[in-house]
Amino acid sequence: MSKYVLALDQGTTSSRAIVFDRRGAIVASAQKEFRQIFPQPGWVEHDAGEIWSTQLECAQSAVRQAGAGSADISAVGITNQRETVVLWDRASGTPVANAIVWQDRRTADRCAELKERGLEQQVRAKTGLVLDPYFSATKLGWLLDHVPGARARAERGELAFGTVDSWLIWNLTGGARHVTDVSNASRTLLLDLATLDWDEDLLAIFGVPRAILPRVTRSSEIVGTTALFGDRIAIAGNAGDQQAATFGQACFTPGMAKNTYGTGAFMLLNVGSTPQPSANRLLSTAGWTLATGDPAYMLEGSVFVAGAVVQWLRDGLGLFARSDDVEALARQVPDAGGVLLVPAFVGLGAPHWDPDARGTIIGLTRGSTKAHVARAALESIAFQSFDVLHAMQRDAAQPVTELRVDGGAARNDLLMQFQADIMGVPVVRPVITETTALGAAYLAGLATGFWSGTDEIASLWTAERKFEPSMSSGRRDELVGEWRRAVDRARHWAA
Numbered sequence: 001m002s003k004y005v006l007a008l009d010q011g012t013t014s015s016r017a018i019v020f021d022r023r024g025a026i027v028a029s030a031q032k033e034f035r036q037i038f039p040q041p042g043w044v045e046h047d048a049g050e051i052w053s054t055q056l057e058c059a060q061s062a063v064r065q066a067g068a069g070s071a072d073i074s075a076v077g078i079t080n081q082r083e084t085v086v087l088w089d090r091a092s093g094t095p096v097a098n099a100i101v102w103q104d105r106r107t108a109d110r111c112a113e114l115k116e117r118g119l120e121q122q123v124r125a126k127t128g129l130v131l132d133p134y135f136s137a138t139k140l141g142w143l144l145d146h147v148p149g150a151r152a153r154a155e156r157g158e159l160a161f162g163t164v165d166s167w168l169i170w171n172l173t174g175g176a177r178h179v180t181d182v183s184n185a186s187r188t189l190l191l192d193l194a195t196l197d198w199d200e201d202l203l204a205i206f207g208v209p210r211a212i213l214p215r216v217t218r219s220s221e222i223v224g225t226t227a228l229f230g231d232r233i234a235i236a237g238n239a240g241d242q243q244a245a246t247f248g249q250a251c252f253t254p255g256m257a258k259n260t261y262g263t264g265a266f267m268l269l270n271v272g273s274t275p276q277p278s279a280n281r282l283l284s285t286a287g288w289t290l291a292t293g294d295p296a297y298m299l300e301g302s303v304f305v306a307g308a309v310v311q312w313l314r315d316g317l318g319l320f321a322r323s324d325d326v327e328a329l330a331r332q333v334p335d336a337g338g339v340l341l342v343p344a345f346v347g348l349g350a351p352h353w354d355p356d357a358r359g360t361i362i363g364l365t366r367g368s369t370k371a372h373v374a375r376a377a378l379e380s381i382a383f384q385s386f387d388v389l390h391a392m393q394r395d396a397a398q399p400v401t402e403l404r405v406d407g408g409a410a411r412n413d414l415l416m417q418f419q420a421d422i423m424g425v426p427v428v429r430p431v432i433t434e435t436t437a438l439g440a441a442y443l444a445g446l447a448t449g450f451w452s453g454t455d456e457i458a459s460l461w462t463a464e465r466k467f468e469p470s471m472s473s474g475r476r477d478e479l480v481g482e483w484r485r486a487v488d489r490a491r492h493w494a495a
Contacts, residue, residue: 002074004066005445006233007437010055010080010164011241012101012263013311017058018437019066019073022450024460026434028065030058037098042105042346042494045098048086051164052171056228063229070230075222076172077237077444079244079436080164081263082187085139087150087212088167090160093175097147099164100139103263103304103346107138108355114138119205126202127186128193128275128284130353134302136163137189137206144207157211163188165238166214169224172235177224180214182295183243186286191216193275193284196295219243219288220443237444241436242266243287246298248439249404249430250461252454257392257400259385259419260436261409264349265306267388268298269396280391281351290446290454299395301350301388306381307409309343313377319370327412330375338363340486341376343384344493351391352491360490363482381409382419383483389423403427406435413467421471422479431464 004027009016016031032054037045063073083102088095100106111131114120120131129135140161144151153159162170163184169177185191185198190208192199198213217223219239225232239247242260246268249258254272259265268287273294275284287296310326313319320329342348344357361373393399403425409415410433420427432438445451 002450003072004068005075005077005441005450006059006063006073007077007079007441007444008055008059008168009241009437009440010051010078010168012081012103015051015054015058016437017055017062018434018441019062019068020438020441024432024438024442026432028062030061030065032058044101044103044346046084046101048088048095048099048167051099052168055168060229070233073229073233074450075234075236075444075448076226077440077442078165078168078235079239079241079440080168080184082163082184082240082242083134083136084164085136085143086162086164086167087140087143087147088160090158090175093170096150096159097143100143102134104139105133105346105355107133107142110138110141111355114205123189123202123205126192126199127189128277129187129189130281130283132353133355134304134349135187135189137202137208141207154212155209159212160214161212162214165240169235169238172226172228173224178214179217179223181217181219181238182286182289183219183240184238185216187240193286193297196286196289218290220290220447222447234448236447237440237442239288239440239443242268242300243285243298244439244443245406245436246270246439247288247442248435248437249406250454250458251404252458255396255398255400256404258404258406261306261381261405261407263306263308265303265381265385267301267385267392269392269400271297271299273297276395278391278395280394281353282388282391282395283350288443299392301392303381303384303388304346304349305343306384307407308345309341309377309380310409312343312345313374319374326374326378327414329371330378330414332371333369333375336376336379337368337372338365339368339372339376340482341373341380342486342490343377343380344490348487348491350388352487354491356493356495357491358493360486362486362489378412378415379418381415382422383480385419386422386480401425405429406433416467417470420467420469422476424469424473424476426469427467428463429465429467431462
């Protein structure tokens with residue numbers, strides 16, 4: 001009997017692979033960063049070949065560390081950075097250009113043009129999304145229009161489009177499978193949330209030939225096999241990183257919410273089996289589909305820069321050598337000393353949706369130190385997440401009473417306590433914070449019978465620490481008011 005499930009976790013700044021056992025515990029893992037390419041301000045690209053090579057290297061390393069053979073692995077699950085666009089040649093399997101990353105803002109003018117044509121309401125009604133450069137469709141349109149010959153080749157069916165999950169599955173199967181799951185497809189602006197299939201009206205609006213699209217599958221389903229780790233193993237789980245993290249946090253009941261702190265921060269609230277439109281500029285998105293039962297839908301708020309602000313302090317400003325050092329530096333001062341940092345390096349996400357916002361540090365005095373800036377950077381992550389929760393609470397049928405957290409920055413106790421204080425709700429960190437990969441593993445293991453169902457998975461979730469709010473409401477209101485003033489000064493800057 002198989003002992004493990006292998007999860008491939010392809011993120012924005014690194015590729016990871018984790019081997020999980022039946023208890024959902026980590027047996028082995030490997031991680032490797034890859035290049036971030038910035039051709040000009042507001043543009044962000046990845047080498048898709050490097051994404052695949054680093055992901056394969058990590059997967060092979062993790063399997064070796066676990067001492068596992070292919071017979072020991074029940075299934076492979078995949079989770080990935082969403083919205084990032086890869087376009088490749090079907091015959092050679094070679095990308096025709098660099099991948100355009102979800103953070104990229106080059107299509108802001110195109111989105112503005114579509115809004116001026118009065119199309120946003122139609123797009124939002126079908127997709128649950130807003131017209132923003134964040135999503136895949138305008139990025140894909142840009143590639144089709146700017147790579148020589150791409151549009152004509154796409155219309156002839158010679159090219160294949162995919163988000164990163166599709167690109168990985170194509171390579172894992174040697175080009176035999178061109179698929180995506182509902183969660184990733186729902187982030188492209190091309191999927192109708194009600195039917196969970198590609199929509200002809202949307203394809204026409206964005207000028208996307210249907211011939212280049214992958215087949216949409218369930219999130220938990222055997223979609224192919226791979227022989228890259230020995231004998232063939234089923235590829236059986238697939239979900240975008242935030243939906244996978246929500247599944248890994250066992251947020252199976254409507255009203256449960258989680259926040260993942262990665263490169264960005266992403267809060268998802270389970271709203272049940274029917275899409276719920278937002279009146280507060282949040283997104284409606286597909287959560288997952290399993291072999292049985294109804295689809296799960298989410299409300300989501302996306303913060304574009306969370307952990308990436310710590311990376312910027314490390315690499316851009318050189319304030320410390322390792323990202324983990326930020327907490328010790330921030331603890332050198334009791335508060336941010338009036339300093340506020342709005343990390344709108346690529347615009348602002350929910351609920352502002354301002355692609356022209358830019359990063360701002362305000363409130364500096366002669367007494368401000370790098371410790372104040374570090375603390376302000378951590379607090380900016382919490383403030384942005386507060387903005388999302390505030391909007392979510394107004395949309396939700398019932399109040400969010402607890403927030404489950406995961407991702408790299410969730411290990412930062414200073415940040416988590418400030419998050420609980422500024423939100424006014426308990427923040428709960430599980431024992432396993434790698435819930436994105438864990439969710440992909442669970443989805444894959446369900447499809448192969450490794451786990452019996454969601455009840456078993458829910459029983460495996462265990463809290464490691466609960467952060468209770470301790471800040472007075474008066475102090476909270478004061479800090480939130482200052483944050484909103486700082487955000488106002490960062491908005492519309494590039495316009």
